[in-house]
Amino acid sequence: MLPSPVRAILRRLNENGHDAYAVGGCVRDQLLCRAPADWDIATSARPEQVMELFAGHCIPTGLQHGTVTVRQEHQSFEVTTFRADGNYSDHRHPDAVQFSDDLREDLARRDFTIGAMAMDDSGSITDLYGGQEDLRRRVIRCVGEADCRFDEDALRIMRALRFASVLDFTVEPETAAAIRRGREQLRHIAAERIRAEMDQLLCGVAAERVLLEFPEVIGVFLPEMLGTVGLDQRNPHHCFDVWEHTARAVSSVPPVPLLRWTMLFHDLGKSVCFTVDAQGTGHFYGHGKISCRMAAEAMRRLKFEGAARERITLLVDWHDRDIPRTRKSLRRALHALGEEALWQLLEVKRADNLAQAPEYRGVQEEIDRAAEIVRELLAEDACFSLKQLAVNGRDMMALGLTGAAVGAMLDHLLHLVLDEQLPNERSALLSWVQGKIKSR
Numbered sequence: 001m002l003p004s005p006v007r008a009i010l011r012r013l014n015e016n017g018h019d020a021y022a023v024g025g026c027v028r029d030q031l032l033c034r035a036p037a038d039w040d041i042a043t044s045a046r047p048e049q050v051m052e053l054f055a056g057h058c059i060p061t062g063l064q065h066g067t068v069t070v071r072q073e074h075q076s077f078e079v080t081t082f083r084a085d086g087n088y089s090d091h092r093h094p095d096a097v098q099f100s101d102d103l104r105e106d107l108a109r110r111d112f113t114i115g116a117m118a119m120d121d122s123g124s125i126t127d128l129y130g131g132q133e134d135l136r137r138r139v140i141r142c143v144g145e146a147d148c149r150f151d152e153d154a155l156r157i158m159r160a161l162r163f164a165s166v167l168d169f170t171v172e173p174e175t176a177a178a179i180r181r182g183r184e185q186l187r188h189i190a191a192e193r194i195r196a197e198m199d200q201l202l203c204g205v206a207a208e209r210v211l212l213e214f215p216e217v218i219g220v221f222l223p224e225m226l227g228t229v230g231l232d233q234r235n236p237h238h239c240f241d242v243w244e245h246t247a248r249a250v251s252s253v254p255p256v257p258l259l260r261w262t263m264l265f266h267d268l269g270k271s272v273c274f275t276v277d278a279q280g281t282g283h284f285y286g287h288g289k290i291s292c293r294m295a296a297e298a299m300r301r302l303k304f305e306g307a308a309r310e311r312i313t314l315l316v317d318w319h320d321r322d323i324p325r326t327r328k329s330l331r332r333a334l335h336a337l338g339e340e341a342l343w344q345l346l347e348v349k350r351a352d353n354l355a356q357a358p359e360y361r362g363v364q365e366e367i368d369r370a371a372e373i374v375r376e377l378l379a380e381d382a383c384f385s386l387k388q389l390a391v392n393g394r395d396m397m398a399l400g401l402t403g404a405a406v407g408a409m410l411d412h413l414l415h416l417v418l419d420e421q422l423p424n425e426r427s428a429l430l431s432w433v434q435g436k437i438k439s440r
């Protein structure tokens with residue numbers, strides 16, 4: 001059951017009179033037949049005893065929390081002394097950590113039953129809170145009293161939703177009710193932590209269901225989104241309200257955080273620019289630009305890195321423009337966006353359409369056709385940037401141009417090439433410039 005380096009660490013601790021177990025997520029993943037991200041080990045040995053036993057191949061990673069990283073068979077394992085956490089006055093961290101000799105105390109401080117199990121070196125499981133039963137029923141349930149557990153550490157609210165999404169589990173009703181009651185405590189949690197949990201939640205297999213079940217939780221750190229919940233679009237393209245459309249769009253794009261966040265943000269602006277025409281049809285004129293501004297503001301609050309922020313706002317801004325479908329317009333799109341962002345935009349367009357009324361799925365074929373043209377353009381090494389132009393500044397100077405005229409001429413040539421009015425060939429471009437200079 002356990003990989004050999006984990007067994008070796010457990011045995012060495014046991015042989016020296018200490019209790020030791022694999023604990024937490026790795027036990028859960030093992031029972032679910034998923035590959036654990038890492039193997040955590042809990043022991044009754046004090047950190048200095050662990051240091052002594054594994055002298056020469058360990059690092060004191062977090063001694064005040066009782067954690068020592070042990071190297072074994074070229075891998076690293078966190079070995080942490082059993083703990084009993086004290087009070088939590090900041091809704092995130094225990095005020096004090098107390099070491100314990102008792103596995104039961106260590107399991108009691110863990111957040112969810114499915115992550116509060118331990119496995120010894122023979123593979124036998126200690127499960128005090130019905131974790132195996134909850135795995136079988138596929139539910140996320142708090143260890144102990146849910147309201148208290150979320151009040152102690154509000155990040156657990158996001159962890160619960162993240163596990164529900166990634167594992168495709170439901171949140172047990174009492175735990176779900178406590179999440180809703182305690183959601184405002186999320187304001188005590190650092191934006192970076194919320195974002196990291198959301199990255200995983202959004203990429204989970206059940207992201208759509210979890211978003212639809214807990215909009216009021218998402219609304220704590222993304223209040224812009226609350227106006228989209230239940231907003232009837234009154235438009236034949238849309239058979240869902242804006243939030244349901246959004247959740248479906250999130251789950252329709254490949255599970256990469258940048259794309260999933262783009263879909264989460266793409267229609268934020270709809271809540272502020274909804275109009276109904278004389279026929280009773282709903283419209284959202286200009287919502288791409290407005291969503292883009294709202295997304296930029298939300299991403300600043302959530303501490304996104306500059307590059308991700310820029311890319312996501314670009315995609316949100318472009319999501320509502322017509323799909324380019326000619327060689328010329330796709331060349332122009334390549335010029336404006338670059339290759340990577342254009343591929344991403346096509347994915348965004350696809351997902352947006354998949355989350356609309358089924359009668360409009362013909363758009364998928366338009367996107368297929370656009371993708372085919374982009375592949376052709378790239379295969380023939382088509383020019384869409386100054387870097388790829390068959391002439392450069394030196395060529396322009398050799399023909400007598402100076403100063404700003406050099407750049408202006410290159411730009412002009414690029415646009416003629418993008419419009420397919422000139423081939424991207426050196427001799428053709430040079431003679432066109434010569435003709436232009438002469439005619440002046």
Ligand code: ATP
Pocket residue numbers: 023024025026037038040109110111112115116153155156
């Ligand atoms: P992942 O697959 O993300 O690694 P995990 O369950 O292993 O999931 P970790 O963050 O690696 O999560 O934490 C390891 C274990 O520590 C958890 O299974 C849980 O028992 C406990 N734990 C982690 N964070 C908390 C928390 N905020 N409150 C209570 N227990 C926690």
Ligand code: MG
Pocket residue numbers: 024025026037038
């Ligand atoms: Mg883990």
